[in-house]
Amino acid sequence: GQQLNQSPQSMFIQEGEDVSMNCTSSSIFNTWLWYKQDPGEGPVLLIALYKAGELTSNGRLTAQFGITRKDSFLNISASIPSDVGIYFCAGRYTNAGKSTFGDGTTLTVKP
Amino acid sequence: EAQVTQNPRYLITVTGKKLTVTCSQNMNHEYMSWYRQDPGLGLRQIYYSMNVEVTDKGDVPEGYKVSRKEKRNFPLILESPSPNQTSLYFCASSFLADSTDTQYFGPGTRLTVL
Numbered sequence: 001g002q003q004l005n006q007s008p009q010s011m012f013i014q015e016g017e018d019v020s021m022n023c024t025s026s027s028i029f030n031t032w033l034w035y036k037q038d039p040g041e042g043p044v045l046l047i048a049l050y051k052a053g054e055l056t057s058n059g060r061l062t063a064q065f066g067i068t069r070k071d072s073f074l075n076i077s078a079s080i081p082s083d084v085g086i087y088f089c090a091g092r093y094t095n096a097g098k099s100t101f102g103d104g105t106t107l108t109v110k111p
Numbered sequence: 112e113a114q115v116t117q118n119p120r121y122l123i124t125v126t127g128k129k130l131t132v133t134c135s136q137n138m139n140h141e142y143m144s145w146y147r148q149d150p151g152l153g154l155r156q157i158y159y160s161m162n163v164e165v166t167d168k169g170d171v172p173e174g175y176k177v178s179r180k181e182k183r184n185f186p187l188i189l190e191s192p193s194p195n196q197t198s199l200y201f202c203a204s205s206f207l208a209d210s211t212d213t214q215y216f217g218p219g220t221r222l223t224v225l
Contacts, residue, residue, distance in 0.1 A: 098159065
């Protein structure tokens, strides 16, 4: 099946620092999605991207859909302790039921 | 409250003993899906359903069955569980299978097969 390479695998940062993580795919997607998972809970959607080149923000989060449609990145600015969690990228095709997820980036924020 | 519920939340069982994990959503969503999450492997899709009586395989369907007899429920069935099916399972739903629609995830079911 499709493979998404998400990096980095984990990050340890100081509160207030900016964070960047990315995903690359072996083939194209129509939609890129970024989720956050808190301990003991299911993933929650942060940002959805629908067009190549699209740059979308949600508060301190910014994500971009790569021009090639094979990659996406997520930036978190001025990190805070509640940003701790696992961040997943996911790719989907229009009108298709399949979703492919990256392996996740575990973020730790030190106060 | 709009939500996706899963039962049970935790289950310890033995190899070969059939089990069902239920998933129910109260948002009248057409699309439902099951994932398993294993350390270092992210979420992998097991099965999905575009609508009632329509199901299809995801990336890791072996050893699992599903059914979609009514819109709100999408149970995951393990006919003969094995230890390699020990995992954290998530059910998700959305209005449409269209890629523009948000998927809502349930709280997860942690399954241990001895």
